[in-house]
Amino acid sequence: xxxxxxxxxxxxxxxxxxxxxxxxxxxxxxxxxxxxxxxxxxxxxxxxxxxxxxxxxxxxxxxxxxxxxxxxxxxxxxxxxxxxxxxxxxxxxxxxxxxxxxxxxxxxxxxxxxxxxxxxxxxxxxxxxxxxxxxxxxxxxxxxxxxxxxxxxxxxxxxxxxxxxxxxxxxxxxxxxxxxxxxxxxxxxxxxxxxxxxxxxxxxxxxxxxxxxxxxxxxxxxxxxxxxx
Amino acid sequence: xxxxxxxxxxxxxxxxxxxxxxxxxxxxxxxxxxxxxxxxxxxxxxxxxxxxxxxxxxxxxxxxxxxxxxxxxxxxxxxxxxxxxxxxxxxxxxxxxxxxxxxxxxxxxxxxxxxxxxxxxxxxxxxxxxxxxxxxxxxxxxxxxxxxxxxxxxxxxxxxxxxxxxxxxxxxxxxxxxxxxxxxxxxxxxxxxxxxxxxxxxxxxxxxxxxxxxxxxxxxxxxxxxxxxxxxxxxxxxxxxxxxxxxxxxxxxxxxxxxxxxxxxxxxxxxxxxxxxxxxxxxxxxxxxxxxxxxxxxxxxxxxxxxxxxxxxxxxxxxxxxxxxxxxxxxxxxxxxxxxxxxxxxxxxxxxxxxxxxxxxxxxxxxx
Numbered sequence: 344x345x346x347x348x349x350x351x352x353x354x355x356x357x358x359x360x361x362x363x364x365x366x367x368x369x370x371x372x373x374x375x376x377x378x379x380x381x382x383x384x385x386x387x388x389x390x391x392x393x394x395x396x397x398x399x400x401x402x403x404x405x406x407x408x409x410x411x412x413x414x415x416x417x418x419x420x421x422x423x424x425x426x427x428x429x430x431x432x433x434x435x436x437x438x439x440x441x442x443x444x445x446x447x448x449x450x451x452x453x454x455x456x457x458x459x460x461x462x463x464x465x466x467x468x469x470x471x472x473x474x475x476x477x478x479x480x481x482x483x484x485x486x487x488x489x490x491x492x493x494x495x496x497x498x499x500x501x502x503x504x505x506x507x508x509x510x511x512x513x514x515x516x517x518x519x520x521x522x523x524x525x526x527x528x529x530x531x532x533x534x535x536x537x538x539x540x541x542x543x544x545x546x547x548x549x550x551x552x553x554x555x556x557x558x559x560x561x562x563x564x565x566x567x568x569x570x571x572x
Numbered sequence: 573x574x575x576x577x578x579x580x581x582x583x584x585x586x587x588x589x590x591x592x593x594x595x596x597x598x599x600x601x602x603x604x605x606x607x608x609x610x611x612x613x614x615x616x617x618x619x620x621x622x623x624x625x626x627x628x629x630x631x632x633x634x635x636x637x638x639x640x641x642x643x644x645x646x647x648x649x650x651x652x653x654x655x656x657x658x659x660x661x662x663x664x665x666x667x668x669x670x671x672x673x674x675x676x677x678x679x680x681x682x683x684x685x686x687x688x689x690x691x692x693x694x695x696x697x698x699x700x701x702x703x704x705x706x707x708x709x710x711x712x713x714x715x716x717x718x719x720x721x722x723x724x725x726x727x728x729x730x731x732x733x734x735x736x737x738x739x740x741x742x743x744x745x746x747x748x749x750x751x752x753x754x755x756x757x758x759x760x761x762x763x764x765x766x767x768x769x770x771x772x773x774x775x776x777x778x779x780x781x782x783x784x785x786x787x788x789x790x791x792x793x794x795x796x797x798x799x800x801x802x803x804x805x806x807x808x809x810x811x812x813x814x815x816x817x818x819x820x821x822x823x824x825x826x827x828x829x830x831x832x833x834x835x836x837x838x839x840x841x842x843x844x845x846x847x848x849x850x851x852x853x854x855x856x857x858x859x860x861x862x863x864x865x866x867x868x869x870x871x872x873x874x875x876x877x878x879x880x881x882x883x884x885x886x887x888x889x890x891x892x893x894x895x896x897x898x899x900x901x902x903x904x905x906x907x908x909x910x911x912x913x914x915x916x917x918x919x920x921x922x923x924x925x926x927x928x929x930x931x932x933x934x935x936x937x938x939x940x
Contacts, residue, residue, distance in 0.1 A: 470658030473623060473730075474672050474720075475648030488662040563662035565704030 348541070351534040362522065368546060370518035374437070375505045375550075378444030382501060385445070386452035387494075394460025394490070395482050403457060410450040415508050419443045423515050440512035447508055448501040455497015459490025492566055495558040499551055506547045510539075520546065573599045574620060574728065574762060579629030581615050581785070589615045590785030592629070597777075599634075599727075600758040602751075604775035606765055608808065612785025613764045617730055620762060621650045633728060648675055651721030651729030651759070655737050657713040659705035665691065665716050666701035672724040683723075690719040695749060711742030718750070722757070731763040735770065747773055768809055772797065772816065780805050794820040818889035823927035825891055825920050827884065827905055827913035833860065838869050846900030849875060854910045856881055859899050879904055884912050888927060892920045 351357065357364050393403045422439035430438060463486050471481045487494075513521030523539025526532075574597040581590040590612040597603035605613040618624040620631055622643045631638045638646055659668050669687035670680075678686070691701060694715040705713055714734060721729055734750075735743045751774065754761055765771055771778045772793040780788045780796065782804055789801040797817040800806035832850040833839055835857055841847065842862050849857045849870050858875030865874050879898035882890035884907045895903030895917035902914035 464656075464658065464661065466654055466656040466658035467660055468658075469623075470652065470654055470717075470720075471660070473621060473647055473652035473654065473658075475644045475646070475675060477644050480675070485660055485662075489660070491662075563704075565662045565664065565706055 344537075347534040348537045351532075351538045352541070362518075364542065367518055367520050367522050368542065371506070371509055371520045371543075371546065372550075374440065374444065374512060374517070374519055375502070375509050378441055378448055378505050378509070379498070379502055381441070382445045382448035382505070383452055383498065386449045387456050390453050390456025390497075391460060391482065391487070394457045395478070395486060400457075403453065407450045407454050410446060413446055415443050415447060416511060416514070418446065419511060419515060436515055436517050437512075439515060440509070440517055443511070444505050444509060448505045451501040451504065452494075452497045455493045455495075455500075456490065459493030459497070460486050462493065463489045488563060489566065491562045492558070495554065495562065499554045499558075502550055502554060503547050506550060507543060510543055573597065573632075573634060574603075574760065575632040576616070576620075577630040577632065579616070579619060579626045579631060581612070581619060581624060582627040587784050588612075588627075590619070590626075593781075593785055593787055595779055595787065595790065597760060597762050599760050601776040602754055602761045602763060602774050604763050604765060604771040604778045605781060606768055606771035606775075606778060606808075607781035607788075608783070609766065611781040611783055613766075613781050614732055616781070616785060617732055617762055617764045620728075620730055621647045621652060623647075648672060648724065649726055649728070651724075651726040653714075653717050653721045653729065653731040653734045655733040657705070657710075657717035659713055659716055659720070661705050663704075664701065665696070665703050665705065665708070668705065668716055669720045669723050671720060676724055686725075687719070687723055690722045691716075693722065693753065694719045709742070711738050711746060714738055714742075714746060715749075718746075718753075722753075722759075725757075726759065728760045728762075731761060733764055733766070736765065736767070743770075750774065769816075772819070780808060815889065818892065818924065819887045821888045821924070821927045822885070823888055823923040825888075825915050825923045827915055828902070830902065830904075830911065830914045832856070832911055833870055835872070836869050838867060839865055846876075846902070848900070848902075848904065848911070848914075850911055856904045856906060856911050881906055882915070883907070888920060888924050891915055892917065892924070895920050 360366070389403070393399050419439055422442045423436075426439050427435050429435075467485060467489065468481065471485045476484065509519050510521030510524055512519050513525040520539050520543045523535050523542070527534075527536030527539060576593050576595045579590060579593045580588055582588040593612075593616060595603075595616075605616055607613050615624055619626050620633075620638070622638060660671070663671075666684065666687050669691060670683040673683035673686055674680075688701060691697070696712065696715050696719065700708075700712070705716065708716065714737075717734070735746050738746060747770065753759075763774060775793055777790065778793050778796050779790045782788045788808075789796060789805045791799075794817060796805070796809060797813045797820075800809055830848055832848045832854070833841070835849050835851055839847070839860075839862050844861065844863055846859045846861060849860050851857055857872070858877045859879065860870055860874045860876070876899050879900075880890070880894050881904045882894040884905050891903060891905070893903075894905065895901070895915050898904060898914075902916065903920070905912045905915055
């Protein structure tokens with residue numbers, strides 16, 4: 344079994360041309376990044392607002408847990424059924440998947456940003472205000488930099504979720520590594536299915552490593568656990 | 573000068589947090605607000621830089637009504653130090669201290685020069701600048717907090733329980749340094765504490781507040797100890813106030829010559845009388861008993877360190893304490909750290925009897 348999976352993974356024929364492993368990996372990444380960027384653009388401002396002002400906390404917590412209960416496949420089918428007749432071309436297929444991925448990607452970012460801002464030392468916030476920083480200055484110069492570790496962990500878990508779930512885009516006919524799973528199952532080629540699954544896992548890990556490197560670069564060393572007593 | 577005029581802070585319901593408080597904090601002085609929890613001292617302090625807006629009344633700084641100045645602008649001109657320092661963990665010590673100058677639009681180089689200057693001033697030289705707050709002790713963090721408040725050279729500084737969270741030894745050092753700094757810079761300081769000893773040590777003037785933000789007494793520390801206005805103040809000022817009041821009194825006390833023995837050398841004298849050991853620079857190290865030392869050179873293991881040391885020009889309290897705590901009954905007195913001689917408890921007591929009290933009377937006057 345392992346040998347056949349390995350054979351499939353290393354077969355040169357699977358590494359070139361349309362629908363090859365590199366091809367589907369790029370497609371998978373493209374979908375995932377679009378979804379992450381859109382999710383972040385929506386979730387980060389909301390998280391910042393709620394964290395900074397403390398307004399709408401209860402609503403936010405409820406929304407986050409509600410979102411986590413969303414059945415991805417169900418939403419995908421509903422979105423596809425509703426949108427397919429109304430949109431044309433590639434977008435008609437992509438949009439339903441993107442909606443699912445964005446919905447799924449938002450909760451970790453929301454709670455990461457909100458929790459990050461919330462856990463900023465109250466004394467530091469008080470001092471910032473007492474020194475004459477305006478609300479915007481406090482947010483961008485104190486709260487956000489101090490929240491970065493949790494903001495990053497929100498983004499990373501969102502990214503992992505999105506990459507893992509992007510495989511279901513194949514169900515509605517899109518590309519991505521999900522193709523190997525769906526097509527493999529349809530053709531009873533289990534080596535291809537297992538190979539595809541492994542590729543998704545490896546991709547998720549590699550992207551997470553990239554984010555970890557970014558985090559190291561972006562977060563102040565003063566916030567690293569080693570800098571504390 | 574900071575002037576609170578009939579300032580009241582009333583939250584939605586219930587009794588006011590601060591009720592009709594009128595108070596003047598003199599320019600170049602340390603004014604301490606002290607009182608039990610719930611007395612509105614922190615609320616009063618935070619109304620000065622408009623962290624809390626008063627419900628009614630006015631607050632003037634050098635004649636300027638603070639309500640007329642935009643809050644952020646006002647706060648940038650007022651130093652602000654809080655209990656847990658509130659340093660920014662993501663910024664180095666240097667960048668923490670540069671904060672207010674940068675907010676005030678100073679260039680990076682000028683702000684950095686100034687930051688290094690004030691760090692030096694609070695006793696954190698050189699490589700502390702590059703560290704992060706998480707790498708400092710509580711006392712060091714609080715020093716950075718003071719440096720950060722001083723960086724823009726404010727004429728007014730507000731301090732909210734600045735040393736309460738620091739261990740007692742570090743606290744004493746911080747208090748001494750604050751007194752020194754304030755003496756050098758002449759900053760007008762309003763400081764909040766719940767610790768009456770700290771209030772008495774630091775304040776030129778002490779305002780005792782009672783529950784509901786009402787002023788119970790506002791006077792000099794010596795006066796507070798000598799003449800508590802009512803039972804509440806007397807109770808709050810606490811025990812030992814007769815003894816503590818000696819901190820503010822000085823009087824000539826005879827200093828007897830003391831023949832010390834050097835550390836590291838064998839004794840040339842015998843007997844069971846206590847002898848004072850000093851180091852090469854004549855600084856007192858502790859007391860020894862010849863019987864315990866024998867023929868060996870006097871070592872640190874022989875020292876009895878029970879006695880406190882008073883300065884020649886110290887308060888009567890310090891002198892009396894030196895005499896009372898000394899195992900030999902001879903209180904060690906130093907001048908600039910170097911042995912000056914010893915004092916006797918009975919002579920300090922005689923001086924106490926003769927010394928003028930802050931209100932001009934002396935104990936002897938009251939004798940029939």
